[in-house]
Amino acid sequence: MRVIPQNYGIIDKPPQFISGSKYQAHMLRASVRKYELDRIAEDLTNVLWGGGQHQNELFYNLIGLFLTKIYDEKTTRAGKAYRFQIFYNGDKSELPEEVYHRINKMYRGEWDEENSTYSDCALKYLIGFNDEKLKKTPDIVFNANKVKYVVEALQEISFTSNKYDVLGDFFQKIVRSELKQTKGQYLTHHNIVDFIVKAIDVENLAIDLINGKEGRPRLPYIIDPSCGSGTYQIQCMKEITRSILSDMDKREKIQIADDIDDFLSVNFPKHKQNAWAKDYIYGIEIYPDLAMATKVNMVGHGDGSANILPNDGLIDFADYPNGKLLNVKKTSNVYPKYVNEQFDIVVSNPPFSITVDRETAKQFPKLYIQGEKIQKSLKKENKKIIDTENLFIERWYQLLRPKGRLGVVLPESVFDLSSNKEIRLFIFKYFWVKAVVSLPYLAFAPYTMTKTSLLFAQKKTEKEVEDWNDNWDWYNKEFIKIKNQLDKLKKKKETSSLHDNFVEILKKYLLSIFETEDESLTISQLKDKYEDDIKMVDADWWIFSKMSNKYNYSIFMSHAEEIGYKRGTKKIEDRPNELFSSVCIDDSNYVIINEKPEKILDYFKQSVVWE
Template sequence: MPKADQKLSDILEERWTIDDLVERDKLVTERKSLKDLILELEDEVLANAGVDVFEEVFKLIFTKLYDEMESGRNSNRHLEFRNYGDTESELKEKVQRLFDRAKNKWEGVFTNDAQIMLTPSHLSICVASLQDVKLFNSNLEVVDEAFEYLISKSSKGEKGQYFTPRYVIDMCVKMLNPQEHETMIDTAAGSSGFTVHTIFHVWEQIMEDEGLNKSHLFTSELKPPRCVDYVKDKVFAIDFDEKTVRVARTLNLIAGDGQTNVLHLNTLDYERWDERTEDENWQDIYFEGWRKLKRLRTKRNSNRDFKFDVLMANPPFAGDIKESRIISKYELGKRANGKYQNSVVRDILFIERNLDFLKPGGRMAIVLPQGRFNNSSDKRIREYIAEQCRILAVVGLDGNVFKPHTGTKTSVLFVQKWDDELCPKVEDYPIFFATMKEPSKDSSGDKIFVRKKDYPNAKQYNQGANPTDIYNDVPEDLDEYLLDSHGHLIVKHDLFNHDGLTQDGIAEAFIEFAKKEGFSFLGK
């Protein structure tokens, strides 16, 4: 029993470390996903709490990520995002203090005076639901999927912007092979999957170079200075939706150990950037990233042309640009007769805008509606691209890839800007074409996972593994599925070989093609 001057939390002895969380992770032991838990909280608690669900769940995930990262870097530290017998009021005070420290560590996501708005009783239920969940794994996919769900509920789909599946992103990163010395940008960032996975790709190169191993807590571990410097100086992202920018900043701040260059700007309306960047409130959050972005401009006082080495983006397909002020800035805003159109589909202007971001020899991967490659009315767009760049590859994606958000058929276009040294102009050259044969998702948009029987000779990691990036309903017969070395379920696709466990795919075939062609970014 507590003494007169003691609280219940003072005498309860059990304290959790990060190792306890890894061992008892609810996503594994109860076979749930973080998205499932948020859905339960919405139904049971948040719907009646009178709060903005996105904001409050975002605050809790943000706070818990900070708590896990602190313990990931000090394995003896006790986790604070959990109830050790605190009263509801004590728990709220404790979580608010933790949230305040997270805000100080990862600036520019929440205002300095932001508070957790849940009542102590509602917060207590939420903490109880989330405290046994491990958010950090080798690739941030657990939390990323939860953010995708939260944002898609509010604004994402209406603007025709959809989160790019991580296996599509990984294919693009493998094919364009960004390097430590190169600059990279995503001009329609969403939750910034292209930047985060580019960071991981380069980090693995750095860590291999320094003889360091990647663990299942890869994302939370302290990195060598070269890794942090890369994020600080070389990686950028832009998006026009404030909610997605805040999510993107969170993921990049975590990946970059407090460093990020994710900016809230309208990529297409660069003429008005200066108005935006002179706003004092905007500067409080984004000034450092903006200062670094300005250094990459081709001309000192123009926000049109930049000198990036690599660009990867999935621009919004839906919605026409109707402002003549914006359309008049683009060649692709014109009709064949040279007169400007009254409205232009957004992704068409993104093609031209993205090419403006690239230096000569720079390379790009962009997700586009299939019609851009097929429609006779889009011939002028294809000719414009061919004038500016060498077309490296076109990869057709399955129609289910962007479900449940949209069934639009898409392809990924890979190009490299003409340059005398890196990509000398030629009139006739081979192009790599490929089509995805494995759908990766079913018609409802649920991911299809690799079974052991698909690869009976693959190394089995199921014993004692932690399948913590489970996306939707966990298969009941989990033992029948192949897990990778980090205990993750593997999505069934043919875009690339997953850690040597599945078969070579489109990315490997392209790399072989690129080496034969002598592309500058993949060596001989």
């Protein structure tokens, strides 16, 4: 007896997407417009985040699915079907459980008993997870139906060869809206990131270094020790690649020489134009979900993910993985703690005022000048929250080479509260302050209404710091001398012959506080009027007043009322932008520098000179 097969007469639907296919119907789409990505992102958000619970865990797994898609595109051989798609049995699509198992295996691998190792997978191939890490990595937490939904939504889009910034748009739409922002860390809007990267002039620094400014051609080493989802690294990478590629044919800025041509061919190959990033871009992020997001974002943009470390940005340099620039630890003639000094650029938005346990705080005194003060305050006041931004300011100094550039977000309290006087003196001692741009309260709303400013500075050389120290010591001796003279004169009996001498010393002691019209007052009257002022004068204030006159250089100052957006709990509203002008080309926004100043960035570029 013959049995008719179950699927007799039903022709299986072939795989739709095939690697290296010459037929349009089987190719991944490489020109997906922003409005399409916005729609897909919003759709995924509604399906995946129903109820809004466990946001960060779900976010981490969506990033894992992005990573798996990138892995599939990179490793599927020509003529083979991509695995990140829905297959069919006849006219019926495969079951959600089948999709889930295949995608999960691609994501974290399976244990291979024969070879005693995990099979190749996205986490191993792209992120460098070893067997121990893979063993501790859970399966994808989305249920099978949701995984199938994501695969169906993304299967036709190319993440690795798209004409537009697919990952950037997904991160902008999903990462910023669905990642629960806590512990003092708030992801920075791209307008602020774009402004900072343009302001520190990464593109021209890159060209100068390629031209041999310091000898052999190289590119700037860039780091963010609290990198979040990697927006600063991505923007620096884009800016440098764009400027180099645009000049490689014309050679208007890049000089012609064999060693430069060799350098360009190795670091900017046509098939992987961001290849240089794997050696030059670094990031540290204490929260693993954000570190993974940065890695995936970098991989999707042509790599640079190798130096993104899921670690604490404030620990001892010796505790970072071996073989990295971060491992370098050396002494300084002008700074009492260890320094690294391997990086040309620090760009960052550090976490503000976060909880630190006492065990972690015990390390601070050996690592930072302010460490002992912070540890004492934790013990004395029995508090757990510290101003971590002050420690990061020291860490930035430790990371930067002499003349290295700094472009960062800081709370306004750093610039005005008396409790932050020491960190302001630290900044003036160890940096040339180039600019301060104040942002409106809404910059990080609705997560926080903390008033923030952008600080731009250039690290001093050891000789420049030594010069500062010499002058500080001289003025310190002068202050002690004048104070002692005033104390002696105050005790003497008032006489007419003493008056002029008393006035002269008091004027030197009070500086700008003394009012010239008071010179005719008697000594008793002067003592009464300025009694409180005399008590308030301290050495640091007096010395810094003198130092600011001696080091009288211009600092660009500006305040932005409008920064191009207003972010609410549900959506981002477009607003006027006083930071810079931009133009949209092929769904990508490009910052414009106007020769006739119109925006803050235009004036910044005319006023600030980086050495």
